Amino acid sequence: MQATMMQVPLSLNHLLERAGTLFRDNTLVSRRPDKSLVTHTYGQWYRRTRALASALQRLGLKKGDRVATLCWNHHAHLECYFGIPAAGGVMHTLNLRLSPDEIGFIASDAADRFLIVDDVLLPLYRQFADAHRFERVIVFPFSGAPVPEGFDDYEALLAAADPDGFVYAPHAEDDPVAMCYTSGTTGRSKGVVYSHRSTVLHTLVASLADYWGLKGTDVVLPVTPMFHANSWGIPYGCVMMGVKMVFPGPHLHPDDLLDLMQLEPPTLALGVPTIWLTLIQTYERALTEQPGRWKLPAGMRSLVGGAAVPESLIRAFARHGIWILQGWGMTETSPVCTISYPTASLKDASEDERFRRAAMAGVPVPLVELRLRTDDGTDAPHDGQTMGEIQVRGPFITGSYHGAGSPPDKFTADGWLRTGDVATMDVLGFVRITDRTKDLIKSGGEWISSVDLENALMAHPAVAEAAVIAVPDEKWGERPLACVVFKPGQSADARALGEHLLAHGFAKWQLPDRIEVIDAIPRTSTGKFYKLELRRRYAATPSARQP
Known part of the structure; x- marks a missing residue:
């Protein structure tokens, strides 16, 4: 007997077409360098994204070519997320917080052909321009100023393109769509390449109710940079659901974020613990020094990750009616692997127990297999005490690095990713990160x-x-x-x-x-x-x- 299901490949192009067809009037808001706000509908964004894809093909983009982005969080960066793979290219987000030397090395290692860069980041680009020669440098006039001579103008390219006549590049679901490089704190950064299939599966899993819990009525504030593990994948989920996104641009100071929350109150915000720690300290100080200046959005959900989230931070936000969900993952895992959500087993738990659990890394999400491997090569029991290295595998977890293969210090002989994080797991499946292997x-x-x-x-x-x-x-x-x-x-x-x-x-x-x-x-x-x-x-x- 054979299954009767259609063999339709998983594809980001489906999410793009879905947004352009079903959510044309939904909106995207971007904060410019001067802190003014610009709004686009999904219908406008859809046509601009197809125009970008058409323009890249006219410039000679070939299937598999890498197109780097050096951009803040804004609508044009979201256009790159879908327009580059639609044209057959691979979007490569460059981390603007790295040193120029490191950025140049990464661009060279990835063999990036084109670069799309914010005009406000051209001074940074010039610092590594000699380390890697891009064939074309396309400048997005984020500030509204004219594009300098010698560069391609992003808006002019889109205006001259034909979004209606654009034809998607032929592709399979295992073709690459994006790549990110690891943080490289203990050695050279390594490239991780995501596929249509892995990205769609990650999006479907992460959007479930106990995780991102995305709804069409949500307003999402992605403070997590779009160059940091693809902003944890949230842009793909928002496009899939037609969710309103509010992009903060370069303004990540606590005062700026709190001001933005007054203008566009989010129902879900994402960021690293550092941002949230300084934000709550700024907010609580203002309650006495500047009462009435800000109000945290009532009922806002918050997903925090990228580093351990202390229980004190979770309690601080809870005092103001905001529950923080902690997630754990890596560039290599797309990145969502575990999330600490209130499971049914905690229904009758005390408040202290719920906070204690919230400060853990959480429970593995569907499709992710997770084991803790001890020094003697056995699996640690789920007793909440025995420590072991977290090892994972699954359809949105990398099995190798770009140009570097699968070195044994990063992958086991039986195909599991060695994360380098040490943890325990208890009988309820909650993972508690105890350290990095090098930090114990x-x-x-x-x-x-x-x-x-x-x-x-x-x-x-x-x-x-x-x-x-x-x-x-x-x-x-x-x-x-x-x-x-x-x-x-x-x-x-x-x-x-x-x-x-x-x-x-x-x-x-x-x-x-x-x-x-x-x-x-x-x-x-x-x-x-x-x-x-x-x-x-x-x-x-x-x-x-x-x-």
């Missing part, structure tokens, strides 16, 4: 989780942020050192912080031996704590136990 602290033969220490320190009322690293110790091998940033006008000494950690269940031997007070914690281009820099700064100095 082994003291006297016992493991100490830097993430647990960081989250507990950030629960102290005087602490804004905290990062914990290992420093060498002659007796114990390694000891924890805490780098602490205090809130404005507040402080605490080492003894007070130690007592705070003891009250949170840590044993004396687990407490940091040193507390370094710093102005700011260095971060990677994606907002994660840059512990490599902290280790360079402090780890060469042996620990000295503080009283």
Whole structure:
């Protein structure tokens, strides 16, 4: 017997046509560099996207050619998300927060042929222009100023194109549509290439009710950059559902985001913990210093990821009626792998238990297989205690890197991705990230989780942020050192912080031996704590136990 279902390939082009047909009057809002707002309907966006695809083909784009983007979050970047693959190309988002040398290396490694760049980012482009020569550089006049000579004008190309006569490039569902590079904090960045099939499947899974929970009536504010793992895939889901998107452009300061929320109140907002931490601190300070200036959108949902989300941050937003969902994933996983949502098993759980679970990485989403592999090569039991490296596989998880294959330090012999994250899993399937393999602290033969220490320190009322690293110790091998940033006008000494950690269940031997007070914690281009820099700064100095 054979199945009778049609063999219709999964394709982003279907999502584009769906949006242009069903959601023509729905809107997209973009914030310009001068903070003014511009609105496009999905009907306008659809025609502009097809015009972009037609223009790229007229410029000579061939199937599989890479088209890089160096752009903030706005409607034209969303046009690239669908127009480039529609023409047969592969969209390659360049991370504008990397150094010019790194951007140049990545563009060269990907063999990018064309570049689409915001005019306000041309100074950055010029810093790496000699490292990789693009055949065409197309400038989007984001600021409204004329495009400089020597560059192609994005708007002029679209105006001269024929969206009605455009014909989609022939493709299969396994053809590439986009690529992103890993953060590269421990070595050179590596390229991950997504397909039509993987992107559509990821979109369908992530849009489920317990995850993004997208509805056609939603208003989505993607603070997560569109160059960071494709803004976690949310642009594809919004187009699929015709959801209104409000793009913040380059304005990511807490004041700017809070101002934008007053103009266009979101029902769902996405961002990394750093953004949300500074936003809630700014908001709560304004409640006393500038009462009435801002109001957080009632009932807004928020998905936060990219780094561990401390329970204190979740509780802070909950006080204002906003529940934070924490997600975990990587560039290699498209990225959604787990989300911590209120499962049926928590229906009768206490408030404290619900918060404790919300601060975990969550439960694996459908189609993702996840295991914890211990040092002895066995799978860790689901006891909530035994740690192991997270290994995953599934239809939207990469099986290799562009040009680098499947090195054994990143992939197992039986085909699982080695994430480098260490975690536990309990009987309810909740994953709790304890550390990166390189960040675990082994003291006297016992493991100490830097993430647990960081989250507990950030629960102290005087602490804004905290990062914990290992420093060498002659007796114990390694000891924890805490780098602490205090809130404005507040402080605490080492003894007070130690007592705070003891009250949170840590044993004396687990407490940091040193507390370094710093102005700011260095971060990677994606907002994660840059512990490599902290280790360079402090780890060469042996620990000295503080009283």
